[in-house]
Amino acid sequence: MSDDQVPDFNIRKSLSMVFATPLVVHDWPNSESHNAELQHLVLGKAADDAKNDITRSNAGGWQSAGNLSTRKEPCIETLRQRIEKLVTKLLQELIRDEGRDRSFRLLIDSWANVSRRGDYNVVHTHPNCMWSGVYYVTPGKPDPDVPYGGLLELLDPREAHNYIQIANTVMDARNFYENKPGRMLLWPSWVKHMVHPYVGEGVRISIAFNVNVVEDGR
Ligand SMILES: [Fe+2]
Numbered sequence: 001m002s003d004d005q006v007p008d009f010n011i012r013k014s015l016s017m018v019f020a021t022p023l024v025v026h027d028w029p030n031s032e033s034h035n036a037e038l039q040h041l042v043l044g045k046a047a048d049d050a051k052n053d054i055t056r057s058n059a060g061g062w063q064s065a066g067n068l069s070t071r072k073e074p075c076i077e078t079l080r081q082r083i084e085k086l087v088t089k090l091l092q093e094l095i096r097d098e099g100r101d102r103s104f105r106l107l108i109d110s111w112a113n114v115s116r117r118g119d120y121n122v123v124h125t126h127p128n129c130m131w132s133g134v135y136y137v138t139p140g141k142p143d144p145d146v147p148y149g150g151l152l153e154l155l156d157p158r159e160a161h162n163y164i165q166i167a168n169t170v171m172d173a174r175n176f177y178e179n180k181p182g183r184m185l186l187w188p189s190w191v192k193h194m195v196h197p198y199v200g201e202g203v204r205i206s207i208a209f210n211v212n213v214v215e216d217g218r
Contacts, residue, residue: 045064
């Protein structure tokens with residue numbers, strides 16, 4: 001068969017990613033003082049609430065009640081605005097072209113997580129919302145010799161992900177994310193995820209959040 005019978009072509013014109021799973025990883029710049037304020041607030045709250053630990057996905061560690069976004073401290077307000085901006089920009093990007101003038105109201109819930117040596121979060125999802133995510137305040141000082149220590153892992157929702165026979169493609173099944181200070185991640189709430197055991201000195205602090213989306217005029 002000659003080349004004329006099997007002509008070359010640009011596959012990008014024929015390719016689409018169906019069943020997409022959006023993930024945003026955004027590093028907010030100039031977050032040092034913001035993170036210091038959040039750390040002070042969260043550790044103070046953890047000390048006050050030491051007898052009122054809440055267990056959700058955490059195995060060990062401390063999680064605050066889920067009403068952090070209602071507090072009035074400037075660092076919480078900044079965090080709320082960052083979440084709003086990230087979700088709004090993602091929605092604008094996901095909406096098909098003809099709908100870009102649509103507007104939405106976001107209902108945000110958030111809570112703090114404090115992990116010390118040996119603490120982790122079991123595999124879980126965040127039911128009854130659309131988007132979930134996390135903001136990293138401090139990674140602590142994880143032991144570099146411990147694999148995956150304190151890392152977030154998102155789990156491939158496809159049952160047959162082990163059918164993929166070659167590594168390093170956009171279809172990779174295992175995805176790990178470092179908890180860099182100032183980093184915010186956002187994903188659909190149905191994505192299963194976990195945090196590997198934190199092994200190191202000091203504390204690992206993150207703020208998790210859920211977002212419900214209400215479309216204006218509907
Ligand atoms: Fe979670």
